[in-house]
Structure formats: structure tokens, C-alpha cells
Amino acid sequence: MNSHKISFVIAAASAVVLSASTARAADDVKFFDGKSVTYIVATGAGGGFDFYGRLISQYMKKNLPGSTFVVRNMPGAGHIIGTNYIYNSKPDGLTIGTFNTAMFFNQILNKKGVKYDLAKMNFLGKASSSPQIVMVNGKLPYKSIAELRASGKVLKMATGGPGSGRWVFAKMTEAALGLKFKMIPGYDGPDAHLAMLRGEVDVMMGSIESNIDFHRQGKGRLLTVYSTERDPDAKDVPTAYELIKDEDGKQLARLTTLSGEMWRVTGAPPGIPAGRLAALRAAYKKALLDPQLQAAAKKAGREVMPAFGEDVDKAFREALGVSPKVKKLIIEANAPTAKVEFLNHTGKVTKSEGDGRKLFLMHEGKEVSAKVSGSRTKVSIAGKPGNRKAITPGMTCTFVYLRAGAEAKEVNCK
Numbered sequence: 001m002n003s004h005k006i007s008f009v010i011a012a013a014s015a016v017v018l019s020a021s022t023a024r025a026a027d028d029v030k031f032f033d034g035k036s037v038t039y040i041v042a043t044g045a046g047g048g049f050d051f052y053g054r055l056i057s058q059y060m061k062k063n064l065p066g067s068t069f070v071v072r073n074m075p076g077a078g079h080i081i082g083t084n085y086i087y088n089s090k091p092d093g094l095t096i097g098t099f100n101t102a103m104f105f106n107q108i109l110n111k112k113g114v115k116y117d118l119a120k121m122n123f124l125g126k127a128s129s130s131p132q133i134v135m136v137n138g139k140l141p142y143k144s145i146a147e148l149r150a151s152g153k154v155l156k157m158a159t160g161g162p163g164s165g166r167w168v169f170a171k172m173t174e175a176a177l178g179l180k181f182k183m184i185p186g187y188d189g190p191d192a193h194l195a196m197l198r199g200e201v202d203v204m205m206g207s208i209e210s211n212i213d214f215h216r217q218g219k220g221r222l223l224t225v226y227s228t229e230r231d232p233d234a235k236d237v238p239t240a241y242e243l244i245k246d247e248d249g250k251q252l253a254r255l256t257t258l259s260g261e262m263w264r265v266t267g268a269p270p271g272i273p274a275g276r277l278a279a280l281r282a283a284y285k286k287a288l289l290d291p292q293l294q295a296a297a298k299k300a301g302r303e304v305m306p307a308f309g310e311d312v313d314k315a316f317r318e319a320l321g322v323s324p325k326v327k328k329l330i331i332e333a334n335a336p337t338a339k340v341e342f343l344n345h346t347g348k349v350t351k352s353e354g355d356g357r358k359l360f361l362m363h364e365g366k367e368v369s370a371k372v373s374g375s376r377t378k379v380s381i382a383g384k385p386g387n388r389k390a391i392t393p394g395m396t397c398t399f400v401y402l403r404a405g406a407e408a409k410e411v412n413c414k
């Protein structure tokens with residue numbers, strides 16, 4: 001056979017393979033025609049995760065002709081319930097969803113209730129980034145991590161409750177940067193800003209986008225950013241990698257960095273047929289790169305900084321592949337070191353907002369409030385398990401919480 005005939009045979013064979021591959025890909029996309037895809041959001045309605053979940057579902061549907069997407073909110077146990085559900089769903093490509101990236105910390109810490117393995121989960125991608133920062137009160141003299149470390153001061157750290165994302169990040173920062181904090185739990189971002197202005201706390205962590213204005217106003221001072229490169233909004237602020245010299249500390253910093261870089265992920269259970277997974281990933285990628293989706297996100301004040309498929313898979317596998325020594329450091333850093341004191345405030349309920357999501361009562365002549373979670377707050381009425389919606393003005397209740405205005409651990413009503 002001459003060379004021209006050989007070339008023709010090879011080209012013909014390649015065309016057949018390509019044609020078969022294209023046909024299979026078309027069949028995988030066609031699978032979704034007439035099917036309903038459930039998109040799980042591991043929080044309640046409203047908020048960032050819900051926003052991205054609904055937006056992504058809307059545009060993925062466009063790229064899987066004939067499909068229907070149904071968003072299902074599944075809050076509880078700090079995203080664990082929703083993450084468990086996604087991971088353990090039937091691997092047919094019809095259940096996907098979003099959850100907090102810091103779920104890998106729960107897995108490393110062997111937290112009770114975890115029934116997932118993010119190293120085995122299939123990721124379609126991530127929609128945004130949210131680098132964590134360390135910010136000190138602007139009234140304090142410290143202008144760098146080195147100055148703070150040299151001072152030997154134990155600063156009051158505004159954080160969530162024990163085991164929350166903020167708590168874990170603060171403990172990781174202690175270990176990675178050689179600092180020591182007094183943990184002051186019960187704060188979210190806006191509350192922490194007010195507490196800093198009142199002098200109740202000295203330092204806090206959070207996303208750079210939520211804190212950059214506070215920094216620019218001189219009310220807080222950024223000391224470091226957990227990112228692989230300096231942030232365009234804070235070019236004078238060093239990354240944690242620039243400050244850490246030892247390998248264990250860098251690995252700890254990498255975990256906190258990954259939790260911010262891989263933000264607003266969309267995951268799917270393991271075991272989905274390869275072609276079907278490829279179809280989902282292609283639909284996701286087209287959705288995130290769609291100018292209309294990006295415009296809708298921008299209008300809502302949300303960023304789109306996507307990464308896709310196997311790149312996100314790799315990031316999670318890296319996060320979970322820490323050395324035994326670093327894993328031990330993480331577990332030790334997050335072990336309970338002190339008893340957290342809860343307040344008990346009792347009085348008559350004066351008002352309820354958002355179907356009981358925020359309650360007010362009069363305690364010793366002063367009105368105090370508590371946030372009431374549908375999953376984390378234990379509600380009892382007349383000694384029996386109750387629902388926050390059933391709490392009405394005039395009832396006598398006790399808030400059990402870390403401080404007035406914080407989320408209640410318990411609400412006990414008569």
C-alpha cells in the first residue's frame with residue numbers, strides 16, 4: 001500500500017472515531033431532554049449560595065435542551081446535611097448542588113454527621129473567589145503580622161461559635177502564623193465591624209470583599225491575605241505565603257487559601273457516567289462564561305471568577321491530601337480549649353421578624369434580640385420541641401446565646 005493510501009486509511013479511521021465520539025457526546029446531552037435536574041443549595045433561601053445556585057441553574061438549563069432545573073434549599077448542620085445529600089444521591093447526573101467549600105475541614109476533623117468524601121466527589125466548577133483576610137482594629141498600633149507576633153499580645157478575635165468556619169480559620173491562623181487569640185464567639189461580619197468600633201474585639205477574619213471598605217476607611221487594618229498572589233484591591237498587603245517560612249505552616253495556609261479560592265462550588269456525586277458528567281461540565285462552563293449570566297451577577301453586586309471541572313477536583317484532592325503531621329496540627333488547633341460561657345436572658349417576647357428568624361424580648365428593662373436558626377437553634381415551647389414560627393409576642397421565653405443579638409443556641413418558651 002502506498003503512502004497516499006495509508007494516509008487515506010488513517011484519516012478515514014480517525015473520522016470514524018471522531019464521528020462516533022461526537023455521536024456519543026450528543027447522546028449524553030440528549031439524555032437530559034425531558035429530565036428534571038435537582039440543584040441542592042445547602043442553605044435556606046436568600047443569601048449568596050442561594051443566589052448563585054438559582055443563577056447557575058437558569059443558565060445550565062439553556063445548555064441542556066429540554067431539561068428542567070429545580071432548586072431545592074436544604075439547610076442544616078452548617079451545610080453538612082445538604083452536602084451529604086448531594087454526595088449520596090443516585091449517580092445519574094440528575095442531582096447536583098452547592099455548599100460551603102470549608103466542608104473539607106469537617107472531613108479532616110472527622111466531624112460528627114459527615115457522610116461525604118470530597119476527594120471522590122465530581123465538581124462541575126466554582127463560580128467565585130473569596131480570599132480570607134486577617135484584619136486588626138485600626139486603633140491598635142500593629143501594622144504587620146511581625147509586629148503583632150513580636151508584641152506577645154493575645155488579641156480578642158471576633159469569631160463564630162466553636163466549629164464554625166470563622167472559628168476554624170482563626171485557629172488555623174494561630175497555628176500557621178504563630179499567633180495567639182482569645183476567641184470571642186458569636187459574631188458575623190457586620191457585627192464584628194461594630195464590635196471593633198466599640199473596642200469589644202481587636203482582630204477578625206473574613207472575605208476581602210466584605211472588609212476592604214472598612215480597611216480603606218481606616219477603621220480596620222489588613223495584615224495579610226490568604227491568596228496565591230497579592231490582591232488588586234490591597235497590593236500593599238502581603239499574602240500569608242510571603243510571611244510563612246516553614247513547610248507545615250505553608251500547608252496550613254494553603255488550606256485556608258483553597259477554601260477562599262474554590263468559592264461557590266457546584267458538586268455532583270461520585271460514579272456518574274463519564275459522558276454524562278462531561279455534558280454537565282460543558283453546560284456549567286457555557287453558563288459561567290455566558291455574558292448574560294455575568295451581567296446578571298454584576299448587577300446583583302456578585303463576582304464571577306470561575307474555574308472548571310478537573311481543576312476544581314484537583315484542588316479538593318490537594319486540600320484533603322495533607323500530611324499526617326499537618327492533619328494532627330489541624331485537629332489539635334480545633335480541639336476545645338476552654339468552656340464557652342452562654343448567657344440566659346428571660347422576658348416577654350415583644351416582636352418576631354421573618355417568621356421567627358429574629359426574636360425580641362424585654363430583659364431587665366432592656367429589649368434584646370436573638371437570631372433563630374431553623375437547624376442550629378433548639379426551640380422548645382412548654383417543655384416540648386417547637387417551631388420558631390409559633391413564638392408570638394407576649395410569650396415568656398429564655399434566650400440561650402453567646403451575647404445579645406447573636407444566634408441563639410436555645411430558645412425556651414412557656
